Amino acid sequence: MIPLHWYLWLSAVVFMVGVAGFLMRRNIIIMFMSIELMLNAVNISLVSFSRYLDDMRGQILVFFIIAVAAAEAAIGLGIIIALFRNKVTAHVDEANEMKG
């Protein structure tokens, strides 16, 4: 059987890529996709835990995460549309109204 650590490494790598993408890109759509990447990374580790610990709770959690991710995507994309309507850009640095 494949050691659990392999999955966790994979999860960590994907997570890192997600983080890197989120931090380095300024395109709001790509940033959103980076978030999805991170969520998927977590999902990978949860599913693998579930498998290795003989426990369904990991999968339940993944199920919820996917549901929440869907919700988040819907809202996030709604925000993108609203932002684009006001700023005509997908560049996040243009949207800094919330600065102190």
Add this chain to the structure above:
Amino acid sequence: MNTLGYPILSTLIFLPLLGAAVILLMGRSQEALVKWAALVVSIVAFVLSIPLFTDFDRTTHLMQFTERHEWIPSWNITYFLGVDGISVLFILLSTLVTILCVLISWNSIKTKIKEFYIAILIMEGAMIGVFSALDFFLFYLFWEAMLIPMYLLIGVWGGPNRIYAAIKFFLFTLVGSVLMLVGIIVLYFYAGKTFNILELMNMNYPYQMQFWLFWAFFAAFAVKVPMFPVHTWLPDAHTEAPTAGSVILAAVLIKMGAYGFLRFSIPLFPDASKAMAVPMLTLSVVAIIYGAVVCLAQSDLKRLIAYSSVSHMGFVTLGIFALNIQGLEGGILQMINHGIVTGALFLSVGIVYDRTHSRQISDYGGLATVLPVYSAFFMVFTLASIGLPGTNGFVGEFLIILGGFAASKWAGVLSATGIIIGAGYMLWLYQRVFFMETNQKIVGLQEMDMREIITLVPMVILVFWIGIYPDMFLSFMHPSVEHLLKRLNAEGQEMAVAGKIMGIIKIP
């Protein structure tokens, strides 16, 4: 429960709140109905509070009219009310003052009338709650609950600079209260998780703890009193508040601080209180003289009276920290007196402010010619304020100076100079407002109407009643104050009864 057979204190707390709820349901346009409802509620509350005066047992220091119910058992919080000789008179004062506040605001509040009376009634409930709570949690709840209506009274119906004053008032008192909250929690855990004030009072705390807790409670009470370095919120709050707000503030709210010293600081931390008596006396004397001298430089009527409150409350704290029976009883009586007199002065200023919309002393002059009845009322309160014998101010101040003198001659002598300056600023004020040539701005003002006279008459009666027959009020306090002193001198040394202090001459 109590001798009356019904929970009088709860009734007094919740009746105004109920009244506020009823007013809330009324329409915005039914102004007259709102006013009458507020008046009826406040009068009923006052009438209901009269048994506290008549049925009070003046021979015991024990809490009376007690009520106790479980409230939040998991934290050992109870709904525990009761009064003793120290607090009972303040409840009566609160209910009386509320009526007068409703009356004085009858025509002067023109916006958000409904909300105004709701605030006043909530205030009344909270004030009575503070004076009757015997559970620290409940006490703190009411203590903070008082802030909100007062904050609104100043901030919504106040003068031009009201927002600044309201926020200043709120922050000052809140900062103090938070430290007290810390103290309460420390006590709670130290005493094995109880908020019961009576139980907490019967415990002995190590001196170090008493010391720190004393200062934590001091922060809350000194701000409320207000004592010398933390007094500056008071002039602003008084100046900007509407008349009713100033009256409640002067008559009841700032008594809470001194009441707190009596109810909590001294019995809970007797050793620290004795050790801290000298700094407290010093601060009191400074407040007396400082407040009085500041009054000489004021040009605003309400501000002057506000600063005079600082001076007068200095007498109260002086009496309290003289830690002898005359000082304590004088202090308590002076709290009542100050409530009556300063409350009445603010009511009076409100009456004339309604007519002229000016608080500047220089806008007046010769008012005695224009408003003779009004000036007679004002004269009575002026005289009471400067402590003329025969008025209530004298009895309190004399006992305090006597007590203060017995505790420390310096304190007694210096505080007595406050009376000289007091006469100076009050009479100067009276001269500038009422005497001399009539200012053109005030010619043709309306004399007081019946409503206004009715508002002031109870205060005049009290001024002379307490001045001429103070024993009736002092007799409420004797057992409680003696018990307090016993607690203070638990080690057994019999101090504090003036007359025995020097003991040079024995009268057989």
Add this chain to the structure above:
Amino acid sequence: MDSYLLIPFLPLAAFFINIIFGRTLIKDKAHWVSILAVFGSWVVSMMAVAEVLQGKTVNADLYTWITSGGFKVSVGFLIDQLTSVMLVVVTTCSTLIHIYSAGYMHGDKGYYRFFSYLSLFTFSMLMLVTANNFLQLYFGWEAVGLCSYFLIGFWYEKKSASDAGKKAFIVNRFGDFGFGIGVIMIFLTFGTLHYIPIFGAVNGMVGQTVDFLGMQVDLPTLIALLLFCGAVGKSAQIPLHVWLPDAMEGPTPVSALIHAATMVTAGVFMVARCNPIFSLSPVAMDVVAIVGAVTALFAATIGLVQNDIKRIIAYSTVSQLGYMFLACGVGAYGAGIFHLYTHAFFKALLFLCAGSVMHAMAGELDLQKMGGLKKYMPWTYLTMFVASLSIAGVPGLAGFFSKDEILWLAYSGPSPVGKLVWAIGTIVAFLTAFYSFRLIFLTFHGKFRGSHEQEHHLHESPKVMTIPLMILCVGAIASGWVGIPSLLGGGAHFTEFMKPVLGHLEGHGTHAEEWMVMAISVVAGLSGIGLAAFVYLREGDLAATVTQKFRFVHQVLWNKYYVDELYDFIIVRPTIWIAKNVIVGVTDGKIIEGIVNGVPELIGRFSLWLRSIQTGMVHQYAAVMAIGAFVVIAMVLLW
């Protein structure tokens, strides 16, 4: 006893009736209420005096006023010999002056107010003299001060009047400050404030010292001097005399009643009442005597040059009060009270006559504008002349007997300063006679110096005013006859009567010495009158010449030794300056408010700075988040 309650409470009732109904119902009939009340009080007082004359004194408590621990004070009444003399003085003068006022104040728009204040004053004064404890004394003490404040400032629209009222009250507060502390000291010493037990136990104080503000002080001296502070204020002695001349802003009947006959003598009354305490302290006694003597001389010298008719009489009052203290200070309390009693009549009479003159002169006060009034107002002239003779100590009149007794006891008594104060007293007697007759001559003799309108207006006052003058005139002549010294064949009944309360001071000297003292004082008085006649009855301007010659002295006297200016400079202005510039400006305004507003300001600035962290840049937040996550994990790992 119960009927004695009417003595103070009848005037009080009159006060309430007048003040409540006066403006709307009673109006110009207010005097009836007050006069009837005061007259009733006089009648009961006379009954009380009759009882006391038979040796029946009363000491009874009405009710308990204040109780607090060991402190217990009642409202109660003590009617003994001293009180009864005061009752005679107060109720008699008060009744007569009430009647006089009905004429004098006629038509004033504050008529009802005037009478209610007068009644209130009478009540307060009676409470003061009938008190059986110090706190009630203090009550009366402050209450008469209050009435004095009201009545001095009666014409409140005049700034000078309202200023004077305020000044009187505040200056008195300075005295009361000491008095109040004295009362507290008495309580702390004796555990009670009632006269009888205290005076019974005073001997326990002998030799006791007490720590007072860091000094070890002899207890009786301390208490006596503190009490004397009050007397100094109320009786306008140096250095608190400044209010009394200003108090002349009040209506003249008020000056007569309050500022001559009754209230200002309360200090003397109090010292006499406390004589058991004073007698224990030679130091305090000497202080009293010297303050009295110096005040007498000081005020008399000022009186020499003033031109305001009422102010001259006011300084004369200050001077005569000094005389009374002088008497008390040498231990001759009986003589002091005797002088108080005779002085009440002739000084009230002087004031009322001055009022009558003012009435005729339409309020004019300046002597230089009068003259020759003798023919217009014979009754006023006659009565005032008699009063002046009395105050000048012309033998046979009231003032002579009391003044002589004081001087003799000062000279011959045991007091170490006795001879000194006797000498001063004699000089004062001369000065008194001089300025009194200067007043008479400038007012009533010579040619009229005022305007024509004034001359047309001159008339004798109505009967309601002159009749009280005549009654008082009888008093000014005859009131001294109760105390004719044994040297002149009298029985010295007065001091004998007072003996149970005030003790009796025997002069130690030969008859020859007594004759000599008497002769010197009579000569002093007569030569004063003679000098006044020489200067002011002759044609020519001798007075002006002398003034020119002693310009500096005249300036100093004219400006009352600049005491008012001095107080203004060292007390009033600095206090207000400090209040305005130091306390409001710096302490409250800058320091405390600086901290109060500075802390939020600082927090505000800090948060402004902190706010700039919130750039609104999503990636920055994200980076911080990532770093935070890194840090948290690292911490968990390294822990």
Add this chain to the structure above:
Amino acid sequence: MLAEGIFIYLAAAITILSVLVITRKNPVHSVITMLVLFFHIAALYVTLNAEFLAAVQVIVYAGAILVLFLFVILLLNLKEEAVARRYVGPWPLGLMAAVGLFLAIIVSLDSFVAGPKGAFTTEVIKAETNTKALGKILFTEYLYPFEVVSIVLLVAIIGAIVLAKKRLRS
């Protein structure tokens, strides 16, 4: 060995694809790459005996979310964005943070301690199928969270509509 081979392939593909996702200039390319990525992840789930989740992954992520992304990109017409610079700002910092975080996670793996084993061994799941086992727990033990999630989704739907709809300017 087969299992390891499959894993290695999937892992390599996932890693490369994810890097490609974040480095594409054109978001459309990213989305398409991501689609492929999600299929691989679904395959990974299958190797972990999570068939139901694999299906959900394909249906929800690939089928719904990514379509939504594409839809939005097309809606926004991001031509200019496509030619914009790829990196803005201090990207090394972001990279450093990401790598740091990665290292921290990797290091923390050493201290990973597996919890107690549960009841759902491969055999049990095989006996009643993965979907049924999941459904049983989901609708009994996790019913309330499930309902909460459904409400979250409802709110998200409404929120998305509100955000996306044109403002009616008065």
